[in-house]
Amino acid sequence: MTDLTERQKTLLLLIVRDHIETAQPVGSKRLVEHYRLKLSPATIRNEMAALTEMGYLRQPHTSAGRVPTEAGYRFFVSQMMDQAVLPETVQRTISHQFHQSGADMNQWMTLAASILAHQSQGVSVVTAPHIEQVKFKHVELISTQGRQVLMVLVLVGGEVSQQILTLAEPVSQERLSQTAARLNVLLAGLTIDAMTALPARSDALDRDILTLILQDMRRSAERVSGEIYTDGLSNVLTEPEFIEKEEARRALKLFGEPATLKDLLDRTIAGGNVGGLQVLIGGEGVWEELRQCSMVIARYGVPGLATGALGVLGPMRMSYARTIPTVRFVAGLLSDLVNDTITSE
Amino acid sequence: MTDLTERQKTLLLLIVRDHIETAQPVGSKRLVEHYRLKLSPATIRNEMAALTEMGYLRQPHTSAGRVPTEAGYRFFVSQMMDQAVLPETVQRTISHQFHQSGADMNQWMTLAASILAHQSQGVSVVTAPHIEQVKFKHVELISTQGRQVLMVLVLVGGEVSQQILTLAEPVSQERLSQTAARLNVLLAGLTIDAMTALPARSDALDRDILTLILQDMRRSAERVSGEIYTDGLSNVLTEPEFIEKEEARRALKLFGEPATLKDLLDRTIAGGNVGGLQVLIGGEGVWEELRQCSMVIARYGVPGLATGALGVLGPMRMSYARTIPTVRFVAGLLSDLVNDTITSE
DNA sequence: CGTTAGCACTCTCCAATCGAGAGTGCTAAC
DNA sequence: GTTAGCACTCTCGATTGGAGAGTGCTAACG
Numbered sequence: 001m002t003d004l005t006e007r008q009k010t011l012l013l014l015i016v017r018d019h020i021e022t023a024q025p026v027g028s029k030r031l032v033e034h035y036r037l038k039l040s041p042a043t044i045r046n047e048m049a050a051l052t053e054m055g056y057l058r059q060p061h062t063s064a065g066r067v068p069t070e071a072g073y074r075f076f077v078s079q080m081m082d083q084a085v086l087p088e089t090v091q092r093t094i095s096h097q098f099h100q101s102g103a104d105m106n107q108w109m110t111l112a113a114s115i116l117a118h119q120s121q122g123v124s125v126v127t128a129p130h131i132e133q134v135k136f137k138h139v140e141l142i143s144t145q146g147r148q149v150l151m152v153l154v155l156v157g158g159e160v161s162q163q164i165l166t167l168a169e170p171v172s173q174e175r176l177s178q179t180a181a182r183l184n185v186l187l188a189g190l191t192i193d194a195m196t197a198l199p200a201r202s203d204a205l206d207r208d209i210l211t212l213i214l215q216d217m218r219r220s221a222e223r224v225s226g227e228i229y230t231d232g233l234s235n236v237l238t239e240p241e242f243i244e245k246e247e248a249r250r251a252l253k254l255f256g257e258p259a260t261l262k263d264l265l266d267r268t269i270a271g272g273n274v275g276g277l278q279v280l281i282g283g284e285g286v287w288e289e290l291r292q293c294s295m296v297i298a299r300y301g302v303p304g305l306a307t308g309a310l311g312v313l314g315p316m317r318m319s320y321a322r323t324i325p326t327v328r329f330v331a332g333l334l335s336d337l338v339n340d341t342i343t344s345e
Numbered sequence: 346m347t348d349l350t351e352r353q354k355t356l357l358l359l360i361v362r363d364h365i366e367t368a369q370p371v372g373s374k375r376l377v378e379h380y381r382l383k384l385s386p387a388t389i390r391n392e393m394a395a396l397t398e399m400g401y402l403r404q405p406h407t408s409a410g411r412v413p414t415e416a417g418y419r420f421f422v423s424q425m426m427d428q429a430v431l432p433e434t435v436q437r438t439i440s441h442q443f444h445q446s447g448a449d450m451n452q453w454m455t456l457a458a459s460i461l462a463h464q465s466q467g468v469s470v471v472t473a474p475h476i477e478q479v480k481f482k483h484v485e486l487i488s489t490q491g492r493q494v495l496m497v498l499v500l501v502g503g504e505v506s507q508q509i510l511t512l513a514e515p516v517s518q519e520r521l522s523q524t525a526a527r528l529n530v531l532l533a534g535l536t537i538d539a540m541t542a543l544p545a546r547s548d549a550l551d552r553d554i555l556t557l558i559l560q561d562m563r564r565s566a567e568r569v570s571g572e573i574y575t576d577g578l579s580n581v582l583t584e585p586e587f588i589e590k591e592e593a594r595r596a597l598k599l600f601g602e603p604a605t606l607k608d609l610l611d612r613t614i615a616g617g618n619v620g621g622l623q624v625l626i627g628g629e630g631v632w633e634e635l636r637q638c639s640m641v642i643a644r645y646g647v648p649g650l651a652t653g654a655l656g657v658l659g660p661m662r663m664s665y666a667r668t669i670p671t672v673r674f675v676a677g678l679l680s681d682l683v684n685d686t687i688t689s690e
Numbered sequence: 691c692g693t694t695a696g697c698a699c700t701c702t703c704c705a706a707t708c709g710a711g712a713g714t715g716c717t718a719a720c
Numbered sequence: 721g722t723t724a725g726c727a728c729t730c731t732c733g734a735t736t737g738g739a740g741a742g743t744g745c746t747a748a749c750g
Contacts, residue, residue, distance in 0.1 A: 027713050040723050045714065063713045063730045104508065138487050142499055148686075152497055152505060154487055160497060162505050164448050164686065233578060234598040253579035341493075341509070372742050385694050390743070408701045408742045 004054075011047050012056055016068045016076040020317050025065035070282045070316070073294070077279050077320055086325040090119075098333055105129075105158075108337060109229040112310060112330050117232025120296075120323040122314030123255055125265060126229045129301045129308035129338050131157040134221045136187040136195065139213060141176040149176065151209070153216050156189065157306055158341065161216050171205065179205050183213070192217050228262055230255060239315045250289040255313065265309045268297060277328055282316055292316055296323050300331040301338045310334070349399075356392050357401055361413045361421040365662050370410035415627045415661070418639070422624050422665055431670040435464075443678055450474075450503075453682060454574040457655060457675050462577025465641075465668040467659030468600055470610060471574045474646045474653035474683050476502040479566045481532040481540065484558060486521040494521065496554070498561050501534065502651055503686065506561050516550065524550050528558070537562050573607055575600060584660045595634040600658065610654045613642060622673055627661055637661055641668050645676040646683045655679070 004012070014035055018026045028044040031037065037044070048066055051057045056075060057066040068076070094115055101107045109126050116124035135156035142150040147167045154160050183206065187195060195214055201207045236252050254260055264287070268280060277298045283290030290313075297311030310331060312323050349357070359380055363371045373389040376382065382389070393411055396402045401420060402411040413421070439460055446452045454471050461469035480501035487495045492512045499505050528551065532540060540559055546552045581597050599605055609632070613625060622643045628635030635658075642656030655676060657668050 025713090029713075041713090042715095042723055042725095043721085046722090049715075059714085061730060063711095063728085065713070138485075140483075140485050140497065142483050144503065150499065150503055150505075152485065152499070154495065154497070158489065158495055158507075158509065160495075160505075160507050162503075164503065166448070237597060252582060370742090374742075386742095387694055387696095387744095388692085391693090394744075404743085406701060408699085408740095410742065 008047055008051060012051055013076060013079060015066060016072055019068055020319060023317060025060055025067050027065035073281050073316060080320050080324055084321050084325045086329050091329060112334060113229040113231035116312050116330060119326040120312045120314060121235050122312045122318055123232045123235055124230060124312050125261055126310040127265060127308045128227045129306040131155060131159055131306045132304055134192060134217050136190050139180055139183055141180045143173040143176055153213060165212060179209060192221060251293050254289050265311060294318055296327045298327050298331040300334040306338055353392055353396060357396055357417060358421060358424060360411060361417055364413055365664060368662060370405055370412050372410035418626050418661060425665050425669055429666050429670045431674050436674060457679060458574040458576040461657050461671060461675060464671040465657045465659060466580050467657045467663055468577045468580060469575060469657050470606055471655040472607060472610060472653045473572045474651040476500060476504055476651045477649060479537055479562050481535050484525050484528055486525045488518040488521055498558060510557060524554060537566060596638050599634050610656060639663055641672045643672050643676040645679040651683055
């Protein structure tokens with residue numbers, strides 16, 4: 001890594017860049033001509049041989065050009081990381097889109113997924129921010145008919161869940177409202193732990209509802225991330241490396257199943273600090289299905305309060321120069337938005 | 346259509362069936378051997394020539410076997426329609442899965458999409474049931490902090506929407522609760538029309554909230570169907586006809602965009618009677634993107650109250666014998682579920 | 691008259707072949 | 721350290737030549 005000469009470094013970067021653009025193995029001659037190097041092809045060949053020796057390049061067959069290995073990409077990305085910036089015009093366009101959309105989490109997520117997919121020409125995933133410390137805020141009980149009751153539960157942070165429950169016997173709306181009012185006072189701002197520590201309620205209805213509330217809150221706490229938004233699935237098929245359907249199918253399948261996807265996103269970036277960007281190249285030897293792919297992922301939100309994850313999946317040959325700053329920028333934007341809506345609690 | 350002899354009919358059905366199974370053009374010899382026909386290949390050839398003449402079959406090239414045309418498939422499907430039944434064991438398994446899942450619309454939709462995709466090996470789409478006559482049921486106003494207020498709106502039928510709004514100035518939770526209570530009494534059971542006919546409210550807060558409620562209800566009314574659930578996207582790539590990536594890509598793209606998808610589903614089956622099944626073969630000359638595909642779609646729910654749509658997309662060569670009864674069965678199941686939760690209103 | 695055997699014909703598919711082109715590694719000279 | 725020259729290797733595309741499958745037609749058969 002460090003034992004590369006300056007010339008080797010620039011050469012390696014050029015090769016990776018060229019291969020990302022053309023999807024073709026890059027040869028010495030092409031390199032010289034295309035980038036007007038002040039060196040002869042023969043010299044380049046020597047350097048390329050050295051880089052191959054060191055594991056940064058690979059030849060698909062004896063006489064094709066060179067192709068970056070995962071190590072090669074990794075080097076490229078490490079250079080990119082602290083340098084790539086999104087053009088200001090693009091930044092403004094994106095910001096604009098966000099500010100123009102409603103103040104609705106759902107829309108933000110969809111928009112973020114759409115922007116990521118478009119900019120990167122890859123498949124995007126965004127998980128809704130998840131409140132890390134689940135706290136009760138408000139409950140509402142609405143009688144629908146007979147024994148059916150609609151329970152709407154609001155958590156601190158604005159997460160809302162609804163559930164239809166069937167009581168043992170019909171209960172009037174009046175009594176339901178009283179129960180809700182009672183619980184709202186009693187439970188205001190409590191965490192799960194605080195609620196379980198509460199003495200048992202004498203009223204049977206109170207007890208039942210309380211149990212359901214706890215159940216809902218636990219379910220909410222279990223989720224490491226919220227709902228999943230994805231976009232750009234069809235981009236998978238445009239990439240030349242996915243002519244081999246089997247590879248494409250695997251990756252696509254991974255992304256078609258929200259559960260797996262969420263798992264992947266959560267696990268790779270678990271506990272990751274917000275703002276930090278992570279680039280997974282070639283599945284990092286762990287995810288067989290992603291052997292040919294790369295992912296750029298990041299966490300966003302307010303640590304300790306509410307965070308979510310977002311990322312882009314593409315071929316290993318994806319345009320990092322474009323994707324990395326975009327992911328970073330959108331993550332920042334979402335963090336701000338989350339911050340604005342959350343900190344007021 | 347009617348001028349087919351009995352023998353031609355059985356032959357045509359066999360050919361379509363065989364081609365669906367093997368994905369290969371079917372020849373006269375194979376047909377005789379594989380189905381132990383009491384005829385010689387030569388006779389079959391004559392009949393096949395006739396069927397080709399009539400437009401039910403097609404030869405990809407001079408000397409390949411025959412392949413069904415869209416008309417051929419259509420004939421096959423029309424035979425299938427009132428005959429195909431889902432094995433009882435499968436029916437039970439599916440019912441079981443539904444009854445085991447929670448009484449949650451969200452879960453039902455996901456489950457339905459998953460079952461359809463699995464059974465048919467195609468891509469499934471399900472739209473949540475949509476209340477056709479939007480009526481107010483309940484509103485809840487919850488102060489989050491300062492001027493931010495969370496409004497939860499419940500419509501008759503259980504549809505819930507939430508929205509964060511920012512008031513001109515801070516308002517106490519007490520005042521919000523009063524406002525909500527007042528509106529709940531005033532608006533109970535009203536339709537959009539009835540609400541607009543209401544005399545203007547004197548209280549400014551009442552007026553603002555009322556406007557927002559109306560806005561939400563209108564938005565809800567505009568949607569012909571609810572949220573979209575889909576599954577089995579990766580199945581697209583397993584089908585041999587999608588080796589030609591371009592076709593696959595088109596169809597996939599169509600399904601990747603919820604908006605388009607919803608439009609397609611709604612338009613094809615708009616006003617269709619619940620229970621009726623519709624089979625779109627080869628895009629019916631209208632949808633260019635689906636030239637190679639077929640869709641089996643149905644509406645479910647309670648007409649005039651709440652209906653949704655569901656369907657399966659696959660290659661034109663899809664297993665109708667499997668897909669048609671599955672779609673029909675799942676539609677029936679969902680109708681029952683919707684009926685159970687809705688009629689009690 | 692419907693059915694069947696036989697046969698010539700057509701077309702695809704596959705494998706083998708071949709030459710062009712690209713790129714390399716090595717050696718020797720600058 | 722850099723470069724020119726050259727022999728070598730390997731892929732890719734076009735071409736070719738069966739093999740195989742399936743057809744349509746004709747003539748014979750019951």
